[in-house]
Amino acid sequence: MVKPTTIKLLPSLVISSGWVIKQLDVHNAFLNGSLSETVYMKQPLGYIDKQFPNHVCSGFIYVIVYVDDILVMGNDQGFISSLLTALSSAFKIRDLGELGFFLGIETIKCKDEIFLSQQRYMTDILKRAxxxxxxxxxxxxxxxxxxxxxxxxxxxxxxxxxxxxxxxxxxxxxxxxxxxxxxxxxxxxxxxxxx
Known part of the structure; x- marks a missing residue:
């Protein structure tokens, strides 16, 4: 589960570093619960880069997942596009574009800053109450x-x-x-x- 400090920290890191941020929504997330593929946390034998033997990849990508809502952030637009293509082929996803409204937090981008607002979420709580x-x-x-x-x-x-x-x-x-x-x-x- 995503921690509130992560939601505040990573988007500010992305904005200050000039990285890319994309928001996705996965349809039928609960139907895709099993992971049967091999996930490499180190380079597999036979594919070790001799120049960078301890590196897994050359770019940074952060993926925040909360049930069916996903944020993908990183420093390499091409790598992010490849990841989105791979995700689209395995899951029915909808690309929501740049970060807008995530977990009750509306993000407003102003030049080199990002403003986090929960006014809409707060209004919804007041209505429910x-x-x-x-x-x-x-x-x-x-x-x-x-x-x-x-x-x-x-x-x-x-x-x-x-x-x-x-x-x-x-x-x-x-x-x-x-x-x-x-x-x-x-x-x-x-x-x-x-x-």
């Missing part, structure tokens, strides 16, 4: 022992867990939510109305 038209309010929270004003159990614990899980991905760009979310996740087993 029925809070689209709520006004923002700073709510202070104790850093020690939370005070429970209403100990009645929340009637839809599955919804609570689903929203708390969705909020975890929001901390990729909103680290300020991490503490409060951690507090909420400590009550997944029996959330109350106050939580």
């Amino acid at each position: 029925g809070m689209t038209y709520c006004k923002p309010l700073a709510t202070h929270m104790s850093a020690y022992k939370p005070t429970i004003s209403n100990a009645n159990l929340y009637d839809d614990a599955t919804r609570y867990r689903s929203l708390a899980g969705a909020l975890q991905y929001l901390t990729v760009s909103r680290l300020d939510l991490s503490f409060a979310l951690n507090q909420l996740c400590q009550h997944m087993h029996a959330p109350t109305v106050s939580h």
Whole structure:
């Protein structure tokens, strides 16, 4: 599973290095779960390059896979094109072009920079929670022992867990939510109305 720090680090590395980044979507990813081919992590016997005996390839390619969403990044456009051709022959993939919206993160490229935004993802969470038209309010929270004003159990614990899980991905760009979310996740087993 892709870690949030990887999602932030690799695209910034790609942009600063002037590398290529492509986004793909694999159709029917769950139907292609077995890997029966040999994968070489070192040069196979009979094909060892005497000039570079410890190298596996000459270019750098990073592949981030999350279920059926894929990012391919690297320093060699030809090598990436060859990889995409090989993937297309084995799987039904759709080339989505440059990085746009990946795992709830929208990327906006500005010259030599990349801006990560989760506004659309945050709006979707608010819709799911029925809070689209709520006004923002700073709510202070104790850093020690939370005070429970209403100990009645929340009637839809599955919804609570689903929203708390969705909020975890929001901390990729909103680290300020991490503490409060951690507090909420400590009550997944029996959330109350106050939580």
